[in-house]
Every structure is written in structure tokens, then in C-alpha cells.
Amino acid sequence: YISGENHYPILSSGQLETSSVSLNSLPETYLSVLFNDSEQIKVFVSELAQISPELKAAIQKVELAPSKVTSDLIRLTMNDSDEVLVPLSEMSKKLPYYSKIKPQLSEPSVVDMEAGIYSYTVADKLIMEAEEKAKQEAKEAEKKQEEEQKKQEEESNRNQTTQRSSRR
Incomplete structure (x- = not known):
């Protein structure tokens, strides 16, 4: 049966019945x-x-x-x-x-x-998914940190340029 909001029988030919089954x-x-x-x-x-x-x-x-x-x-x-x-x-x-x-x-x-063909427990699967998520979050945090550092350097460069031009 195709399941979703309604259930539709699947015939042995692979065709779907058009009327749903309660x-x-x-x-x-x-x-x-x-x-x-x-x-x-x-x-x-x-x-x-x-x-x-x-x-x-x-x-x-x-x-x-x-x-x-x-x-x-x-x-x-x-x-x-x-x-x-x-x-x-x-x-x-x-x-x-x-x-x-x-x-x-x-x-x-x-x-x-x-x-x-190999197997692993559902618990192992959850651990692997959590580790993968943690790696992804660490990458994103590192990227964010690099962007912040870049912004600070640009800001610092702008301030130095502004100070030089105001001394003239």
C-alpha cells in the first residue's frame, strides 16, 4: 500500500488503485x-x-x-x-x-x-550521526571565527588608514 494521508493498494502489476482504502x-x-x-x-x-x-x-x-x-x-x-x-x-x-x-x-x-554488505547497530548509527553533526558544527564555527577575524583586520586597516589621513 502507498501510505501517506491515504492508503492506495498496489497491484501485482505495479499499478496503483485509484480509490484509497480507509x-x-x-x-x-x-x-x-x-x-x-x-x-x-x-x-x-x-x-x-x-x-x-x-x-x-x-x-x-x-x-x-x-x-x-x-x-x-x-x-x-x-x-x-x-x-x-x-x-x-x-x-x-x-x-x-x-x-x-x-x-x-x-x-x-x-x-x-x-x-x-555490512551492519552496525542503530545506537552506532545515532553516534555516527551525532559525530558528523558535531564535525559540521565545528567547521561552521571555525568558518565564522575566520570571517570575524577578517572583519576585525579590515576594520583595523581602515582605522589605520583613517588615522594617517587625519594626521596630514
Whole structure:
């Protein structure tokens, strides 16, 4: 189902139903698709058709998560709180490896299949994001400090020039 304000069923052909389904009419378990590009939905449905029923049932929602390198990267949120990052175009090839990796995960994790396959915990992800944010803020603060210093130097130069011309 395409989810947003309304839920629209996706047919096995990748076509969307034109009439929405009310929240209480949705099946007990359903896959929530959080993007609406018709071509990407068709590719997703095609890739999903090649995946085992057990693996399909483990997926809670899917959303686009493009990176600098992979424009068709998607994030699958699994029912067990794990996240899987996988290129949409390679989902049927790479996603089955999740079943082999899952038993090795002791806490909610991110399994990154963008280039190769590796995993890290959600806690590690939050730490990495916080470190990245801190680095960015430090860069911005340094830049601001350099700009302030430059302004002060320019102001000082102007004052010296003004003093020289007033002495004449």
C-alpha cells in the first residue's frame, strides 16, 4: 500500500488503485510504501516478487533513501526494528542475504547493502550521526571565527588608514 494521508493498494502489476482504502479496512499486516514514483513502484513490485514469502512478511515499510552514490537506494524497515539499505535495482539479489545476517544481530541494527554488505547497530548509527553533526558544527564555527577575524583586520586597516589621513 502507498501510505501517506491515504492508503492506495498496489497491484501485482505495479499499478496503483485509484480509490484509497480507509485505515480500518487495511489488512492486519501490510507493507507500507512511502514513495509514489510509478516507475520505481513497478521496479519495487518486480523485485519484491522474486523474494521469499518469509522475507516479504518481515518488511514493515519501504522508503527512498538516496545517497550521493546510489540514487535508487531504499530503506526497508523490518518488523523487528532492523533497517536494511539496499539499491532498489538490486533488491532481489541482495536482500536474501539479510536472512543469513539476521541471526548474528543482537540488537536493532542497520544492514547496509549499498556497496558490499555490512551492519552496525542503530545506537552506532545515532553516534555516527551525532559525530558528523558535531564535525559540521565545528567547521561552521571555525568558518565564522575566520570571517570575524577578517572583519576585525579590515576594520583595523581602515582605522589605520583613517588615522594617517587625519594626521596630514
